[in-house]
Amino acid sequence: MSIEWTTDLATGVDEIDKQHKELFQRINSLLGSCREGKGKDEVKKVIWFLEDYVITHFSEEERYMAKHDYPEYSSHKQQHLEFMENFLTLKKQFESEGPGVHIVVNINHLVVDWLKNHIRRLDKALGAFLKTNI
Numbered sequence: 001m002s003i004e005w006t007t008d009l010a011t012g013v014d015e016i017d018k019q020h021k022e023l024f025q026r027i028n029s030l031l032g033s034c035r036e037g038k039g040k041d042e043v044k045k046v047i048w049f050l051e052d053y054v055i056t057h058f059s060e061e062e063r064y065m066a067k068h069d070y071p072e073y074s075s076h077k078q079q080h081l082e083f084m085e086n087f088l089t090l091k092k093q094f095e096s097e098g099p100g101v102h103i104v105v106n107i108n109h110l111v112v113d114w115l116k117n118h119i120r121r122l123d124k125a126l127g128a129f130l131k132t133n134i
Contacts, residue, residue: 002028003112009119011127013064019057020119026050027111034104043099047091054087065126068133076122083118086110 005024010017030046058080065073090110094103 002031003116009116009124011119011123012131013127016061016064016123016127019053019060020115020123023050023053023057023115026053027107027115031104031107031112034099034101034107038099040098043094043103047094051087051091054084058084061123061126064130068130070126070129072122072125072129076126079118079122083114086114 003024005021009020011020026046026049030043030050033043033046062073062077062080064070065076070076087110090103090106093106097103
């Protein structure tokens with residue numbers, strides 16, 4: 001299963017939307033690599049990239065929130081921290097068990113579902129706030 005970027009996920013903030021689209025592409029690459037049974041090293045590279053990219057993306061969102069005194073900053077940042085904890089758990093599972101269908105299932109559960117829900121609820125609210133406060 002892959003995830004598809006749709007216009008209902010757009011926040012209206014170009015830089016954030018661009019980063020979300022890139023995240024979707026990279027997650028799809030990770031899912032494809034796992035499904036195809038590609039080597040552990042290849043899947044590991046994608047996971048490492050995603051870990052760095054998510055940190056960069058979350059930092060960018062948090063910079064916007066802090067700069068514009070976003071009232072939901074604390075709760076939004078907490079969601080980012082929880083995601084990173086879950087992602088690191090997934091990374092450890094991958095490192096101990098290797099790539100395979102079980103990782104795809106967990107990626108869908110922990111990453112894909114979370115991202116879609118997070119973007120639809122929290123990031124869209126942030127985008128609406130930023131559009132009126134920039």
